[in-house]
Amino acid sequence: MKIKLLTTAILSSAMALGMAGTAQADEFPTKPLTLVVGFGAGGSTDIQARVLANVLEDELGQPVNVVNQPGAGGGVALARLANNTDEGYTFVFGTSMTITFGPLSTETTYQLDDFRYVAGVTLGQSAMVTGEDREFGDTWEGLIEYARENPGTSYATQTALDRMIIEYIARQEGLDLRIVPTAGGAGMAPLILSGDVDFGYSGGTHSGYADSGEMPVLLSLAEDRLVAFPDAPTLQEAGYDINAAEIRVVMVPKDVPDAHVARLAEALEAATQDERFIEITEERILMPVTYIPEDEVTQTLADQVEGYKALLEELGGLPEDEE
Structure with a gap:
């Protein structure tokens, strides 16, 4: 009888601990x-x-x-x-x-x-962007044609990933680009808007210029076309087998x-x-x-x-x- 009672007590305690653990998990979070x-x-x-x-x-x-x-x-x-x-x-x-x-x-x-x-x-919604009134216009095809004819066309890079992507594109298209490192969108934007750099990578800065049109998007790096710039093709649509979404x-x-x-x-x-x-x-x-x-x-x-x-x-x- 004592063994039976002891076994029952142990099982009851185990069940109680299990229920307490479940309750604790269900209560998450219990603090900031x-x-x-x-x-x-x-x-x-x-x-x-x-x-x-x-x-x-x-x-x-x-x-x-x-x-x-x-x-x-x-x-x-x-x-x-x-x-x-x-x-x-x-x-x-x-x-x-x-x-x-x-x-x-x-x-x-x-x-x-x-x-x-x-x-x-x-x-x-990252993208390749440019500024207004460029000689090559505001299309990716126009940029590629211009860059082929103008070695040293400048590109503003921000990250190792966008640098790899533009390196791949340059090899595919036979481009000789001048790479300009920048510190984030705040470093890229003045160079693009002033015309000191021809085009560049933007992680989202371009969204602030959707209404003014000062920073046209040339290419979407998202899986689909960008919400605010639906005319710009994606990487895949432009012929590049990269998923940078x-x-x-x-x-x-x-x-x-x-x-x-x-x-x-x-x-x-x-x-x-x-x-x-x-x-x-x-x-x-x-x-x-x-x-x-x-x-x-x-x-x-x-x-x-x-x-x-x-x-x-x-x-x-x-x-x-x-x-």
């Missing part, structure tokens, strides 16, 4: 969360993140504090996140380029499989419990239907809002990594000044 942005304050990612944090507070019932950790194109924030152990209370909102191409272009302390990709919420995604360390990831995903899906998030994203920074679940995001990013590896192999690596 931290949304980390890997870029400085004031940029489009930061602006979007702050509205996203407000929406998530309502959905999760806890404060969501935004912290900026700029550096290495978002890499500093991911390096810190990889070592985080708070089970989903800290997460990064950033661009997929940081995790797909970053570890291929420079030495990092993290890789793709160090994280879980809770959900994508926005599709990036950017997803703005929420990332957590790989060991975060499934229940916590599921709760964050649920809140993020609700955010993509919230008018506040839609307004700031689609009307202000001119990027389409879309919900992409974890499994789809993860597969897309893995496919991109393989594509970039193949392209780097074809090119023989990055140009020396970008390695």
Whole structure:
């Protein structure tokens, strides 16, 4: 009888612990969360993140504090996140380029499989752009023809990824370009608008000139044509077999419990239907809002990594000044 009673007590305790664990997971979150942005304050990612944090507070019932950790194109924030152990209370909102191409272009302390990709919420709108009243007009075909006839046509680069893309295009088209490194959109825009540089890469700065027409888009680097510049062809439409599509995604360390990831995903899906998030994203920074679940995001990013590896192999690596 004592053995039976003892066994019953042990089973009851185990069941109680199991139920407590389930309840604890179901209650996530029980304290404030931290949304980390890997870029400085004031940029489009930061602006979007702050509205996203407000929406998530309502959905999760806890404060969501935004912290900026700029550096290495978002890499500093991911390096810190990889070592985080708070089970989903800290997460990064950033661009997929940081995790797909970053570890291929420079030495990092993290890789793709160090994280879980809770959900994508926005599709990036990066592009090749130019200024008004250029000799080659405002079409990609016009630029290519002009650049073939004018060696030294100048290109403003911002990232290792866009540098690789333009290197590939230059080889395909037989172009001899002059590459001008710039520090982000703030460095690129004055050179393009003044005419000091012929064309360049823009991660989103061009959206601010959609109404004025001062920065025409020549080529979309997104999977589809850009929302605000539907006349510009995509990379694939222009004949280049590259998938450089950017997803703005929420990332957590790989060991975060499934229940916590599921709760964050649920809140993020609700955010993509919230008018506040839609307004700031689609009307202000001119990027389409879309919900992409974890499994789809993860597969897309893995496919991109393989594509970039193949392209780097074809090119023989990055140009020396970008390695």
